[in-house]
Amino acid sequence: LPARERNGMRFNCLFPAFSSPGKSKEAEIKRINKELANIRSKFKGDKALDGYSKKKYVCKLLFIFLLGHDIDFGHMEAVNLLSSNKYTEKQIGYLFISVLVNSNSELIRLINNAIKNDLASRNPTFMCLALHCIANVGSREMGEAFAADIPRILVAGDSMDSVKQSAALCLLRLYKASPDLVPMGEWTARVVHLLNDQHMGVVTAAVSLITCLCKKNPDDFKTCISLAVSRLSRIVSSASTDLQDYTYYFVPAPWLSVKLLRLLQCYPPPEDAAVKGRLVECLETVLNKAQEPPKSKKVQHSNAKNAILFETISLIIHYDSEPNLLVRACNQLGQFLQHRETNLRYLALESMCTLASSEFSHEAVKTHIDTVINALKTERDVSVRQRAADLLYAMCDRSNAKQIVSEMLRYLETADYAIREEIVLKVAILAEKYAVDYSWYVDTILNLIRIAGDYVSEEVWYRVLQIVTNRDDVQGYAAKTVFEALQAPACHENMVKVGGYILGEFGNLIAGDPRSSPPVQFSLLHSKFHLCSVATRALLLSTYIKFINLFPETKATIQGVLRAGSQLRNADVELQQRAVEYLTLSSVASTDVLATVLEEMPPFPERESSILAKLKRKKGPGAGSALDDGRRDPSSNDINGGVEPTPSTVVSPRGWAIGAWGPPGATPSHLLLRTPSELGCREPPGGRLLRRPSYQGGNGDSSPPPPPRFVCKNNGVLFENQLLQIGVKSEFRQNLGRMYLFYGNKTSVQFQNFSPTVVHPGDLQTHILPLAVQTKRVAAQVDGGAQVQQVLNIECLRDFLTPPLLSVRFRYGGAPQSLTLKLPVTINKFFQPTEMAAQDFFQRWKQLSLPQQEAQKIFKANHPMDAEVTKAKLLGFGSALLDNVDPNPENFVGAGIIQTKALQVGCLLRLEPNAQAQMYRLTLRTSKEPVSRHLCELLAQQF
């Protein structure tokens, strides 16, 4: 081809500046700017350019763009070119548009016109160009224009093979971008039959399309299973030369094979026995062929062959039902663990991770432990070591936990900084999950802090506190160990935090030993105080006040410390406030009060381990699968009696200080001074335990709560996924409300075009809105790890049933994200409690005796029937609770008025629990019929 000889000439002609070596970067930029100015003047000039010159200059622009310079003109000329009848002009026009897409809708309309003509041209070359352009741009506008036409082209009997191929993948791209625009229909059945097409290229393109479509419409495409199996079977059993040009380095159709195996992973194992038999045969053939000597020494041969092997293993793991195949797969991967190709070792480690979670192959994977540990120690490539660490984590169980944990701890000392945090999390989880004795667990975590204190996140050290608090048998040991650890001359701040908390709670358990007498404990902790951050110092202040209760003999010393100017007049409000309050508490309160207020923390409620949740967030769902999977290790009795699938909450030890503050139920007034993110919301039953939704992205975890959760409470986490956490705090007075929404970016990447808006459900738009919601705008960008706040002012104009919706849209890493949530505003938020005597109550009850004014529901209890909890929920619901009204003391009676701008609705309610039947009867009477029903439904969900 002459292309080569032309290079030199073209090179000089395009940019003479480049041909003289030694020219600087500035010279290049100068030359390019000159050229750009020239092209611009040509495009703007009075003389109309002929097609050829247009092509030349558009091509130059492309070249300049590809050199890394910005191009902001030339689009119109490109559109002219692609509308041309000359192939070469058309081709360059399409290329320009494909590379430099512009969202200018006017432009897109023009392009769409040209594409439409080309698609209708029946010239396969033109059609392919147009399809490639749609596939390259893939915008929604194009989807709107062509999504309906392309299926037709794809299945038309007279379409050329190359057009079919392009149409299939073009449709795939449009479907990925806007699935709603691609109508399913009669054509889908014909697409499935493309799997039988004679042309391998058509099959190759069609499989990708089907794989994507069947994920959302599995039933429509079910027939593809048997077709895919028979196609696969024909390929796998063919000789290496049968498929001619589709054979790649002696491997028949590797791309198609991999795609077919991927397609099959969208479905469970085939139901039809014959199909299944044929498939198992295929899988066995692939495993057998892996053992055969290679037909070529070229790496391409082994790569193609092993690509099919790995995809086969993925399918075997996906089915997870053929023990024989799983074990064979594991043995095959075992061979790769020591292969000289780094790539194969990497993939074998990765693939074995998933095998480890299958009950059939877990034991087989475990036999490779020594090789994997060796890989962790000797692999030169950090990404391979990381895979090894992942695999160790996945294969860990009770039998090898101590070995694996100690290897991982050793690895941590030299591990790459980038992966330390993850290793720390994994060690912490394994140590907790497989601890046989808790002293080993405590030792492991303290070792973690010692080796990699900087990487021990809050979740990890909160967790050790939770566990120590919940286990009597380890508290003494923990106090002793942490006391010893603190004696190291340089110990990590996290150690001080853990030490402070544990000694504050359980320091008394080691106080008998003169070497760790109360004054020694105090001076040891206080020697670290000045080196610590504000948060740690705040925690230590709480330790000190706890000491005053535990060890009255330290009272004078500690009061001295609290009284010091550096505390009482500390520039930090939190420290100052704690010092002032603790000092006053210690001098004002009697010993009894002190003992009550500063009592030992109650056990933490058992939830999913917060560190496991963190790891899942870090690695995406499935990361914790080895631990979630109860079936693998049924005998396990973990420290925490099993991982429960409830949302987790990080209970912060800072909450500990605040929670220890007041008597149960009372709200300390100074909480009002705290910033919203500081404020936790109280869990009614516990009273003392402060649960704090973490508004700072990445601190806490909670799965998206069902809306009923917010009926009886005003604060909490409204929504959380991998990217975003939305916290809410709200207050209501009469018919007004104010709501603070906190959007936390949990990723390290900036969110763009961030726009949360409040929308009212469609059916209400025609009427007068029942709620007026005023929102303030928030910043369009949310930095990684940052949080923004939005304030909503709400006015209830009249009664309503459907809450407004919160629609949040933003771009994350370029991908548009959107979600819609119900705002936690329900009619009961505008309740004003009304106290009344029994007589008044019954009089009003009788007044509201029309059948439509009453709503009643009898339902089964969904939660334990606890009178205190019920009371708290009713109060949270908003009504007043009236004592001595109902003759049966078990029953609850409440009254209140719903305040709206237009009217007030009086409400009376009665809840009758039946402990024996585990049932409730709830009756509501209000002056407005829909309100009775609505309140009744809302409240009934709560019990």
Added chain:
Amino acid sequence: MQFMLLFSRQGKLRLQKWYVPLSDKEKKKITRELVQTVLARKPKMCSFLEWRDLKIVYKRYASLYFCCAIEDQDNELITLEIIHRYVELLDKYFGSVCELDIIFNFEKAYFILDEFLLGGEVQETSKKNVLKAIEQADLLQENSPSIVLNYCR
């Protein structure tokens, strides 16, 4: 596949193909980050790495790095061979391809890529079929004055 980048050992981008919608700013950021990451790796290291929530598969041919970003479910080894097949296609078309061929015949490099991969998926794996399509297009081109030679007018 989400995108494919070709860049030189000096970090100069030679070809870029994006199969997901991204803003120019993001594209530049990703390119910068990946070029740095890949160039920093030593020759014997494995060809795969985790990057954000994607998997990167790369291979070096002479002075050029070919770098693909694939999704979690995708097959790394077959992606390596996608790269190799593309190099073979370029090689066959240009006759022992070099970096300059791709720089100065970038449009051909793009056309060949579009015939081979479309929307991030393999469209046609047969070398013969891909090159036949390109040659047909070249024939159409021969009927009009050659764009390249005419630059020099």
